[in-house]
Amino acid sequence: MDKRVRVRFAPSPTGGLHLGGMRTVLYNYLFAKKQDGDFIVRIEDTDQSRYVPGAEEYIFNCLKWAGLQPNESPLHGGDYGPYRQSERKEQYTQYAEQLVKQGQAYYAFDTPADLEKMRQDFKTEQNPSPQYDHGIRMKMRNSLTMNSDEAKRLIAEGAKFVIRIKMPEHETVTFKDLVRGEVSFDTSVVDDKVLLKADGMPTYHLAVVVDDYLMKISHAFRGEEWLPSAPVHVLLWKYLFGLDKMPQWAHLPLILGPNGKLSKRDGAKFGFPVFAMNWTDPKTNELTEGFKEKGFLPGAFINFLALLGWNDGTEQEIFTKEELIDKFSIERVHSGGAKFDYEKAKWFNHEWIRKTEVGSLKSEVRILLNETGLTGIENPMLEKVITLVKDRCTLLTDFYDQSWFFFKAPDNWDVDAVKPKWSEDKKDFFLSYIDKLSTISNWQLATLEESFKTLATEKNIKPGDLQLPFRIMLVGGKFGPPVFNIVELLGKDETINRIKKALAVF
């Protein structure tokens, strides 16, 4: 009896894909997978003036990176195409005309200047932004205020016109929202939205209803910013296809930045990404940072995004994608907006790096090191290094800071940290230690540490006083994993070389 679950993500290709958009994708995806349904991506490109080249491809790249692949889309095909609204232009006109015939919509011939004049003329203190609504429409140039012959004549003459919905005056539209329960609106406070634009393209309002119908969408999830226009969509469903065919709605809470609505600016200002992947605006060349390039694992990204406004009722916080699919339910999504906390997002990533196996991290880390000029790294060495430092890395990009010295000798040293306590005795110790190291055949952590301590005792120096200089000789500064772990991985020749080189400077 229940129809097949089909959900859609419907972005407009106008720029980067931010956290809110990605979370909408995620919830759609999880919901669909859980019910064994279809996840569809439909490109809402009805506004040619806002079209941005590359944005569509970028969106699909983000979905691919996050592992949220659609079943149907302009890229993946499907039985309900085309999946770009610009390619469906012809489909919408008939429905708009049908509404006019049914008396639920009308032609309007007002020019942009007319509309501007109306807004000025009717602007008052109480009503700073007058709407084209039931109170105003009889004062404008439309098929309601002229006789039908004149409207027909104007259209025949090629006059520019739009089709507007004729909102009823005092009806209450009520619908059930999966995250908020019942929501009602008085139709008299919503304006006569344009359905079909002068260029023949539909607006979002018409297109979303027609396409959701034609694509047999069963559940429609979108951002909370759509809630105020929901009554228009509900009415359109009622007039065109019947309320019984209408998808179930869920208006998702907004993701907020430190000062309200999350924006690109917040990212730049507070130093965190807001887009899934790097996005360069083709017009301004402005680069907005993405979570991928910042060093996030896709699993961690999805994980923290899912928890921004949803939880499974237990205290579990780390979820794999499979677990999320298994546990997700739209009813447990919060109705309140969530402020994005970058610190917590990083914590998720840290947890994910820790739990991800070395083998899965290898190629990412290799690419990262390559980009900084560290090439030709052998696999076994790379694996040992990752194992040693992964617990210290919050972001993938931390692997560089935590490990470059395994692949490249330092060329300057934190001498200020050494000099004040440096002495001939210590120099003598390291000279002897070089000899001792060259005789060691069992190059292992315990042996190395033991030999160091023994020699120090023989020379009457506290081993602790020697460890810091030793570390600085090897890596250049006061950082890195435990000293003898570094020595072990560096190997005999490299360790001796580094001591010699540093001794010349100290």
Add this chain to the structure above:
RNA sequence: GGCCCGUUCGUCUAAGGGCUAGGACACCACCCUUUCACGGUGGUGAUACGAGUUCGAAUCUCGUACGGGCUACCA
């Protein structure tokens, strides 16, 4: 201005009429560590306010305040 949505530690949240309002991030302290981290243990910290219903309210109702969204031939 109007309409709609929302409000539990600084942040994300649990508790759907009944234990001392629980967890996580962040922060602080201690432990571990002769670098820095990780880690471990503990701590500070919240039901916006005011009424009402009730034996009993974070939870239900109303009002107020505050926050957010919308108010385009953009989505």
